[in-house]
Amino acid sequence: MSDTASYPTTPPLDVPGGWHSADLLVPLGEISALKGIYDWVVIGGGITGIAAATRLGKIAPDDSVLLVDARPIGWGASGRNSGFLLDLPHKFDLETRDRERLNKIMHLNRFAIDGLREHTEALGIDCDWSDVGKLQGAVKKRGTGMMRGYIEMLDWLGVDHEVYDRDQCDALMGTSHYHAAVFTPGSVLVDPMNMVRGLAVNLPANVTLADDCPVIKFDSANGGYALTLKPSEGETDVIAKKVILATDPYTSQFGALKGRILPTITFASITRPLSKNERARYRGKLNWGLTPADAAGTTLRMTAEGRILIRNHYAAAPKFKATDHDLGFAREAHRKGIDTRWPELENLPITATWGGVVSLSGNHQTYFGEVADGLYASSCYNGVGLTRGWTAGQLLADLANGKDSKQLDYIQDVSGMPNRLPPDPFLSVGANSRLKLAQWQAGAEV
Ligand SMILES: Cc1cc2nc3c(=O)[nH]c(=O)nc-3n(C[C@H](O)[C@H](O)[C@H](O)COP(=O)(O)OP(=O)(O)OC[C@H]3O[C@@H](n4cnc5c(N)ncnc54)[C@H](O)[C@@H]3O)c2cc1C
Structure with missing residues (x-):
């Protein structure tokens, strides 16, 4: 985390995913309900951020939580992916023959599938949940x-x-x-846009959702964090005691993991x-x-x-x-x-x-942890973040609240620090x- 304020890039208004008509991608949140101070701000309303906010609702029901996203829920990668909830190690994870590590990854993925199954069923979310492997x-x-x-x-x-x-x-x-x-x-197929939007309309009572509302300035302040949000009209300043960065590829924009994410x-x-x-x-x-x-x-x-x-x-x-x-x-x-x-x-x-x-990440590591005092992040899923994102979001909330579990030990064991990458344009080339x-x-x- 740098000492100076960050001015994060707003995710572009690009061509949206095609699972459903773009007309359905309307904001779900209530910008008029914004307050000036929150116990928690979760930045990023993809699968990781929704998981973190959902878990905070359960383990810290008396705390105030703001979940903020620059675009309507479902616009980003979490709503436009292929919809595989993978139970097994995939892609770069297959390059190791460390049995203990692979078993932990499988355990975490299955933990996510069980959790998502429970939530989508209990909330009656119509996301074409298919246990078809x-x-x-x-x-x-x-x-x-x-x-x-x-x-x-x-x-x-x-x-x-x-x-x-x-x-x-x-x-x-x-x-x-x-x-x-x-x-x-063991894998499950879903309609990802309906899944994340269904989860977002059913957030716990202590969570306020503000989507279509980019964070345009981010800084540390008085032992917490100061954010400037840009809803459709004007700008709003918000103070948070603790922040969870669920911004995957955008995480460096907030001063965290700088030069380590591609x-x-x-x-x-x-x-x-x-x-x-x-x-x-x-x-x-x-x-x-x-x-x-x-x-x-x-x-x-x-x-x-x-x-x-x-x-x-x-x-x-x-x-x-x-x-x-x-x-x-x-x-x-x-x-x-x-x-x-x-x-x-x-x-x-x-x-x-x-x-x-x-x-x-250059070394195929996924980051999970506290990047600075009171600032938590999970990033670098190397292209397969649906199950890992759900687990990581829930466990970041646990980590930040001092709640231990076998899953928290496991995710810390299988995560690591992405290595430093060369600067652009060398990196992109x-x-x-x-x-x-x-x-x-x-x-x-x-
Ligand atoms: C085409 C495609 C297919 C894929 N298929 C699969 C698959 O089948 N299975 C699988 O496991 N993974 C798949 N993935 C990867 C998966 O979608 C991602 O790993 C996962 O969605 C990451 O979730 P996340 O919540 O961490 O990040 P994201 O979904 O990227 O969410 C980050 C959020 O942060 C928000 N944000 C960023 N900057 C700001 C700001 N300044 N202010 C406010 N908000 C901000 C963004 O708007 C975004 O919504 C696929 C990805 C793509 C693109």
């Missing part, structure tokens, strides 16, 4: 080699799984594109639901999800209502935003990805293409070269 798919030799390594790890960890050959993949997904896949039953954008497209005729031509089933064996490959979902979601490609995003060129490129790549896999559905209309910003190389190496797996 997921596939990890391989297209050619490279992916198959990686999948074999993954299967060895699942065997070694004693995780239930089933290997699908090309015919079994075809029977489920209606495409012979995949050479093989490994099915694991904001990175990844791209997704979604189609309209299959028509009756298309449904007759499509030989697969509805409601499944696939992540790629090669991390640089393509994530796919067929939703319960017959929409295809496709996600791939990464680029450094120093301005937290996709360029028009990037979006055009992604849309073409997604068009090709769908048509190649399902030629019988050729030209199935894509209704939206968007980019979403996630945070990477270097990162883009590495991301492009990974994509080129992935070849047909994309």
